Amino acid sequence: MSFASDSKRELCMIENKRVCCLKAECYGLLLFSKCFSIRESKMVCENGAVARRLAEAAAVSAGVFAEVRSELHRKKVSAFTLSIPGEDARRQMIESFGHSTTEVSLHIKRENLKNDCCMAAFLRGAFLICGTVTDPQKEYHLEFSTPHLHLAQELKAVLEDVRAAQLSPSIAKRKNNYIVYIKESSAIEDFLTLIGAVNSAMELMQIKMYKEAYNNMNRVSNCETANLDKTYSAASKQIAAIALINDKLGLDELPADLREVATLRLHNPEMSLREMSERLAISRSGVNHRLRRILEFAETLGTPEEEAAAQRAEK
Ligand SMILES: [Zn+2]
Structure with missing residues (x-):
């Protein structure tokens, strides 16, 4: 599955x-099916549950009979052919949604979406019959496909009108069809939740969390540790120098600008130059320059290693 x-x-x-x-x-199911036409037209549907749902929809909403034929599809996948036999029945279906059989191009009649609650149901119908969603393990992609340009444009507008979520749909053309699609993982998650596929939305969220955790782990082990090491080794030298100055003279003996940097570094060994420059509101090269002066100053007092050796000698 x-x-x-x-x-x-x-x-x-x-x-x-x-x-x-x-x-x-x-309405969503029928309008976006290939059966919403006065001319007899058949459509193939690979999903048995959806085929049944469409037949029920035709019966319940328009009182017409939809024929569902089980067939062996080309690739030997079992599929279903849907059609609405009889011109009168097709006219009845079309008119029951306020459409006329002489319309040149199909449009979404918003009067069929009376209340706010209906939007989600309409989108569910449209998604069932002409939509699909890619396995989130592979990529984040949800789309609707229709040969009617206006339907595509108006469906995009309906998606944009959803107040509960920012779905950001786009349109593309693929062969003879217009594709309305959503690419953003959180938008797909919101859409699936909206139309009632709550478990699928949760599955998507879990896959996304797993992917993100995995990517973060890789990123950290590949590159951030290298940067952290650099920051740390530079910082540990600086801290040793600051500690030395503090021990020998006290940090109060430093000029105010160096004391400021020294104190900040002492309390934040992991802080990068950029963060320090932001904190002190001076340029990065300014921070770097001050840190160098601290190191130079400490050298006049003896290196930390010499100091440690001297301490050992004293004992
Ligand atoms: Zn409603």
């Missing part, structure tokens, strides 16, 4: 509690 088919199976188990939402989902 793919991630997409799992999410669709989850969605097909949702029961619409409100009549308005039930109608909105049916």
Whole structure:
């Protein structure tokens, strides 16, 4: 089972509690299917649960019969062919959603999405029949595909209108279809949650967290440790020098500008030059210069190693 088919199976188990939402989902399912046309047209659907859902939608919302035929698809994957037989039935379906059979191009009629709650149901229907989502292990990608330009544009607008999330959809053309897609992992997660695929959204989130943790671990072990080592070895020399000055003379003997840097370094061994420069509001080269002066000053007092040797000798 793919991630997409799992999410669709989850969605097909949702029961619409409100009549308005039930109608909105049916509208999404039928409008974005290839059956929403006065001319007889068939569409192939690989997902049995979705095929059943569409047939139910046609019956419940428009009182028409949709034929679902089980077939062996080219690649020997079992698939279903959907159609709505009879011109009268097709007219009835089209008109029951306020469309006319003479429309040149298909549009989303927003009056079928009466209440705020209906938006999610409509998007669920559209996603079920013309959408898919890539396995998040591979990449973050969710898309809808339709041959109708206006439907694509208006679907994008509906997605942009979702107030609960920033979905940032885009449109592209692929062969004869317009693709409305979402690329951002958190947007896909929000979308799946919105339409009711809560388990799929959670699975995506877990995969993302795992990936991020794994990447962070790699990054740290590859590069940050190298930088940290550099910062630390430079910092440890500086701290040794500052400690030496403190022991011999006391930090108060340092000029104010050096004392400031010395105190900051002493309390923050891991701080980078950049962070120090931000903290002190002076340039990085300024910080560097002061640290060098501290090291030079400490050298006039003897190196820390000499100092340690001297201490050992005293004992
Ligand atoms: Zn509703």
